[in-house]
Amino acid sequence: MSTFRIREPFADAVESAVLPRLIRLSGGLYAAAFQLMKLLPAQFVLRRAMEQGLLTERTTVIETTSGTYGLGLAMVCRRLGLPLILVGDPAIESPLRRRLEDLGARVSIVSGQAVRTGGIQQARLDRVERIRQRHPDSFIPGQYDNPMHINAYGRVAELITESFPRLDALVCPVGSGSSSTGIAGFLRMVWPELILIGVDTTGSVLFGAPNGRRRLRGLGNGLLPQVLDHSLFDEVHWIPAKDAFATTRRLHTDHTLFMGPTSGASYHVARWWAERNPGATVLAVMPDEGHRYQRTVYHDAWLGREGFAGDEVAKEPLDIAHPGELGQVWSRYPWGRRTRAQVVEERATLDAR
The missing domain is CATH 3.40.50.1100 (Rossmann fold)
Structure with missing residues (x-):
């Protein structure tokens, strides 16, 4: 009888889950799917x-x-x-x-x-x-203000540069801002022309939109984290909860990826952008798996009770002239790598005319 010998070292449960799987979805559209990004x-x-x-x-x-x-x-x-x-x-x-x-x-x-x-x-x-x-x-680790959280994502950027000869666009959900700032900041050292697309949600103040109730948790914020570098972003999309929930289910149905609703929001924007930029390589960051959401996003009765039933979602974003004009529909704004102060000041100047 042969004896099986375990060879060390093996990664423990934490180390084995810190990096995402890189998955090709269709054409030039890919996902960086985390088990638990945080x-x-x-x-x-x-x-x-x-x-x-x-x-x-x-x-x-x-x-x-x-x-x-x-x-x-x-x-x-x-x-x-x-x-x-x-x-x-x-x-x-x-x-x-x-x-x-x-x-x-x-x-x-x-x-x-x-x-x-x-x-x-x-x-x-x-x-x-x-x-x-x-x-x-x-x-206190300080997820909203400790820059070490940005540095953590250097490992993800390294994985991406080792896996892709080039990347044209990175789509990132934004909550604290450390993942989008960290991944894009490192990648821009290799690909300066990389387009960074931020995904926010209605009710979030991150990019100058009105404060309000956020039904899509894990995305957006009610305060401004110091770790978020607004000047990295080329465009920003705001996704309502209903669209994110429906697209999360579609991501599971079409690609067997069982992810959370922030991942669905990221996929919603990335798929749209990839369809309008054929030949481009687009990577959507997907922060966590769907197990936590089985009683909500993946539960038809809950969706019905909360007014989210049905899978009809907007097929195109509404282009807005300023984040201050954001409504309750999928909206898009050309951020243009400006600071938040510059965007807010631009609105104040227009209002004063």
């Missing part, structure tokens, strides 16, 4: 903090999250033996909360809105600060 910066930031002496085995990690970044931190902290406190909101549904707690995290849920600008996300940040004051030996 796992990559969580691992990178915590490892660097340990190397720099900012973290010891007794240090408590404290962070704000709407779900995916918290899950990434919980997985890494479990592997490293670090205590973790996560501050979230009701978007963290009970199955995800149970998973976070199974991994050893303490979960604190904020239910009210902050009084000042920033809404529920600012309320979460305020509670993080209060908890930090009670834990002198603590470390």
